[in-house]
Amino acid sequence: MNNLVYLVPLFPLIGFLINGLGRKSLAKQAIGVIGSMSILASFVVSIILFLQVKSSGAIVANYFNFIDVASLKIPFAFQIDQLSSLFLLIITGIGFLIHLYSTAYMTDEEAPHYARYFAYLNLFVFSMLLLVMGGNYVIMFIGWEGVGLCSYLLIGFWFKNDAYNYAAKKAFIMNRIGDLGFLLAVFWMINKLGTVTYGEVFANVGKLSHQDITIITALLFVGAMGKSAQLPLYTWLPDAMAGPTPVSALIHAATMVTAGIYMVSRSNILYTMAPATQGFIAIIGLATALFAATIALKQNDIKKVLAYSTVSQLGYMFLGLGVGAYTGAVFHVMTHAFFKALLFLGAGSVIHAMHHEQDIRKMGGLKKYLPITNITFLLGCLAIAGVPPFSGFFSKDEILAAAYEKNPILYFLGVAGALMTTFYMFRLYAMTFLGKFRGTHEQEHHLHESPSAMTIPLIVLAILAVVGGFIGIPEVFAKDSHWLERFLEPVFVGSNALVEHKEANHATELMMMGVVTGLVLVTIAFAWNKFSKYEETNTEESGLGKVLENKWYIDELYDAVIVNPLNAFAGFLKNIIEKSGIDGVVNGVGNLVNYSSRQLRLIQNGQVGAYILMMVLSVLGVLLLWINDTYIITFLHKLF
Amino acid sequence: MPIQYYIYLALSLFSIGVVGVLTRRNAIIIFMCIELMLNATNLLLVAFSKMHHAIALASNAATQVGIEGQLFVFFIMVVAAAEVSVGLAIIVMMYRNTHSVDINFLNRLKN
Structure with a gap:
């Protein structure tokens, strides 16, 4: 069965090559089919691998020595364990839905650009798969760089627009700053341990001094900061919305930006042994969550709100990692991938219907024109707001519960961020779908529900966003109900052994859940009321509002x-x-x-006499030199 | 007679030759100065050869060592004679063309 492993990244690579090389000659339908089917094939193989890992544990496949210098041997190896098989399912599954969606969304593009789009998208999936499948940090780094490159290419997909190119460059440079940290961490690891293979690094972690672990983890986290858009390197992500909307959904919400979370949870044992770094991650994560949430409160671009919301949710995941809730963070990656991809695709559907209008002040009342988008978007909002029993509730609750265990202040700030999330998401929903239409008559005339290639992914993702949380029901409700935790246990077993787990008081936990849910519902009602009657006013924001805007x-x-x-x-x-x-x-x-x-x-003047004179003088000079040669040689020796 | 005297004489002859070549513009005089330099060399060759041979004779009465220098003098004389015939022919041609033997005439060759 090991021979199946390489098929997962191979399919997208083939898709990339066919679409990339044949972009001038392929028909649009063929391009779409090749692009989507290559990901679907990967998805099928991923399911097989997932089932295999579930029944018989991790698979490690070594192919060849990628680097073989002196005592350093870095194999080209894939490691499929519980964590990476889960990520494989997310990447290929959601990736397929987004490819399907793109076939309709990008249909206005000419065939060569259409092919270029799918080639980039396939290359992205290939790199992302390399990132999560890699059996050591170097292979991960190849994927890490690959997704950065694809992100750059796709943000600048409409390269005729200077602002988009600027956004693409910004994303690339910000990512490079982080990548340097990652690279230094890898070098440090090679220097101290002589290996970068996960199994060997984690087994020998005891040989590292406390200081080394702290430095390695901190440098790796710098890489995560860039890739996962944490303070202070987050500014590229909102600008990355310049790319096509499905790209935002796939790369800048569901997959690439979670690479940092994957990397930290992959290295969980290192982080558990470096409490200083963990504290730092928790603070950065929480600060990012709150900071981005405040900005999202006042944004008027439908994609910008979602972008800041993504930054904020990534902050939550890092908060989870920082307080040791690795399962919670991975759980949130998964549920976030469902509902944020859903929200972005819903936004794409709205933008498609509005003919590339992205300002929510000019929308409103879209409920009756886009019924499917409306329902699915609402479900996505409920999921991200954390209303039980939608998926966001379980994953966010798990992170917040772990934060409470660590420090109640983290918990209360986290809840404040969650309420802000609820508020801006329902502001977005109400302003877009409720009230009356505020756009031009022509736009109103052309409003239409998107084709089925776009609504089917929305429906599938909506179902996932609703039920996705049930794989991680907290222990409060039923014994051994947290399926995900048990599934991921082999990955986090080392860390769990190091940390003594306090048994939380179930009564307190239930009460907190109840209070938070109540607050969330109140916030929803408030935002719903306030913004469903939104009227466009030309008053400028002032004070804090202006700063946030x-x-x-x-x-x-x-x-x-x-x-x-x-x-x-x-x-x-x-x-x-x-x-x-x-x-x-x-x-x-x-x-x-x-x-x-x-x-x-x-000097060459044609006077024979002058030549002769020069000759004579030269002969005299040579004679003098010959006579005084020892003197001159010593003189030259002194000079040089 | 000490060798120094020969050297001084040859040196002064050679110097006169050099200065003559450098300063005079008459081709015939320059020619003669060149001959002077050649003969200064010949003189030195003969003087050194004689001295060398005399020293060698003191240890071995039948030796031939040191006479090669005098042989060279004959070579130089032959070469000089050939040179004179060519050179004079040039000067004669030059005179026929310009009615002068001024060396500066040759400057025109540069263009």
């Missing part, structure tokens, strides 16, 4: 502190140092040769 001016701050000084410095190097310094030296050498040869040329 402008995203805390973080982009401006980065521009002022980093980008502009760097640009100015680069301009100085270009205009002053290069122009007058380096160019001066280079041109100076040329001019010197020119000038001196022009002068030397005058």
